[in-house]
Amino acid sequence: MKIIPQHHEVVVIGAGIAGATITNELLLKGQKVCIVDAESGPAKACSSHAFAIAHPHIGRGSPRLLRLTRIAFLLAAERWGGQWQQHGLFQAAKTGEIFDLQKLAEHLCGLGLDQAIARAVSADEALALCGVKRNGTWFSQGATLNLASTIEGLLQPHENLTCIWDLQISGLKKEGNLWMLIGRDKEVLLSARKVVVAASLETKLLLSSIGIRLPLRPVRGQLSIFKIDAKNKWISYLPKAGICGDGYCLPAERGFFSDGSARWIVGSSFDEGEDDLGARNSSDDFNRDLAKNLIACESGDTSALEASGRFVGIRCVAGDRLPIIGKLNQHPNIFLATALGSRGVLWSALAAKIIRAQVLDEGFALLERLGFATDLLAALAPARFFAGAALVPAAPLAALASNSKPIFPPDPKAR
Numbered sequence: 572m573k574i575i576p577q578h579h580e581v582v583v584i585g586a587g588i589a590g591a592t593i594t595n596e597l598l599l600k601g602q603k604v605c606i607v608d609a610e611s612g613p614a615k616a617c618s619s620h621a622f623a624i625a626h627p628h629i630g631r632g633s634p635r636l637l638r639l640t641r642i643a644f645l646l647a648a649e650r651w652g653g654q655w656q657q658h659g660l661f662q663a664a665k666t667g668e669i670f671d672l673q674k675l676a677e678h679l680c681g682l683g684l685d686q687a688i689a690r691a692v693s694a695d696e697a698l699a700l701c702g703v704k705r706n707g708t709w710f711s712q713g714a715t716l717n718l719a720s721t722i723e724g725l726l727q728p729h730e731n732l733t734c735i736w737d738l739q740i741s742g743l744k745k746e747g748n749l750w751m752l753i754g755r756d757k758e759v760l761l762s763a764r765k766v767v768v769a770a771s772l773e774t775k776l777l778l779s780s781i782g783i784r785l786p787l788r789p790v791r792g793q794l795s796i797f798k799i800d801a802k803n804k805w806i807s808y809l810p811k812a813g814i815c816g817d818g819y820c821l822p823a824e825r826g827f828f829s830d831g832s833a834r835w836i837v838g839s840s841f842d843e844g845e846d847d848l849g850a851r852n853s854s855d856d857f858n859r860d861l862a863k864n865l866i867a868c869e870s871g872d873t874s875a876l877e878a879s880g881r882f883v884g885i886r887c888v889a890g891d892r893l894p895i896i897g898k899l900n901q902h903p904n905i906f907l908a909t910a911l912g913s914r915g916v917l918w919s920a921l922a923a924k925i926i927r928a929q930v931l932d933e934g935f936a937l938l939e940r941l942g943f944a945t946d947l948l949a950a951l952a953p954a955r956f957f958a959g960a961a962l963v964p965a966a967p968l969a970a971l972a973s974n975s976k977p978i979f980p981p982d983p984k985a986r
């Protein structure tokens with residue numbers, strides 16, 4: 572007897588922050604969605620992270636990255652503003668460079684960041700705001716999001732939502748105008764008209780089943796949860812806001828532990844090409860050094876930072892360090908949201924809007940209002956990795972909402 576697989580209009584593969592946010596966005600638009608994950612529930616992989624920070628990028632990176640993170644931050648703040656912990660974040664100016672407050676203020680303004688989002692501050696002002704005496708930028712809306720509890724909220728029971736756990740998809744196959752989701756033994760598990768692949772690194776394997784090669788790599792990261800004795804000298808140095816730069820830390824929580832010790836979360840290591848989830852003492856040591864630099868406490872004795880817990884996760888990154896978000900031109904009705912790297916909060920908020928517009932064949936009016944343009948869509952599109960990507964001229968955003976196949980030149984400097 573032939574078993575007829577369960578059919579859904581849209582199936583999302585992967586219930587991390589990318590897949591869950593896209594699913595929720597489609598539900599909000601009245602769509603019926605089925606989300607599947609190989610694990611026993613959502614948020615079991617990298618998105619089990621409880622301490623992810625969010626702020627726009629302001630460095631000297633690619634101009635596209637700067638524009639994209641501004642838009643993504645605005646979207647993330649709008650989506651999660653109610654549940655993220657807004658404690659402010661401080662980013663110190665690079666040491667060794669002459670600091671010019673006015674010049675930094677102009678740079679931030681040029682990025683389209685108003686003072687309510689990013690403000691140039693002197694060392695004295697920074698001391699008052701976060702407890703660290705260094706010149707730099709203050710993100711008053713900078714925040715931390717618990718990805719796991721956010722995902723739980725995004726996937727609340729809903730009449731249009733089907734969740735299937737413990738279902739590993741091993742490949743995709745086209746039959747007529749439907750996509751078959753194939754299991755390990757080549758059996759058809761589900762069928763769908765549209766498939767969103769948000770399976771982090773596994774996206775590479777899934778797409779190889781339909782002849783698509785994506786340049787995805789793992790980057791292991793470990794965040795350390797330090798415990799610091801209430802009488803230790805460090806207590807007076809600990810920051811009262813989050814600090815970011817080379818690594819990041821959260822505001823220290825004095826008296827967090829029952830014996831009065833403080834909790835201070837600092838991270839994270841960046842182990843290129845590694846995918847080992849085991850905790851490492853060497854990563855805690857790495858984070859101790861980051862901690863000293865973040866709060867400019869060069870003389871601090873790091874042995875006082877006792878590792879009392881860790882979060883270890885495997886980031887997925889693309890060759891050019893930008894996320895991969897958008898439809899696959901080679902195969903209609905396959906959409907990708909992967910390679911979120913270290914910016915899961917920002918990129919998932921942006922992915923939800925882009926994928927929704929493409930799945931529903933809508934326009935990008937909302938994104939355009941925030942400054943989103945064709946070159947940014949092209950910088951994220953899977954098409955940037957395929958031969959001939961630079962040869963096709965740009966088209967207006969509206970054209971991209973349809974099933975036309977414009978492809979745009981990649982930005983070689985994007986990181």
Ligand SMILES: Cc1cc2nc3c(=O)[nH]c(=O)nc-3n(C[C@H](O)[C@H](O)[C@H](O)COP(=O)(O)OP(=O)(O)OC[C@H]3O[C@@H](n4cnc5c(N)ncnc54)[C@H](O)[C@@H]3O)c2cc1C
Binds near residue numbers: 587623770840909915
């Ligand atoms: C140490 C560390 C610190 C970080 N700090 C920050 C930060 O401060 N701010 C920030 O924004 N981001 C941060 N990140 C990054 C953030 O955690 C990730 O970008 C984000 O969690 C990735 O989400 P995702 O949904 O793409 O992937 P995942 O959360 O990995 O989800 C992918 C899902 O797909 C499922 N899956 C995979 N293959 C299959 C298959 N074949 N069939 C079915 N299901 C499948 C998996 O089970 C998994 O649930 C950090 C990461 C690390 C490691």
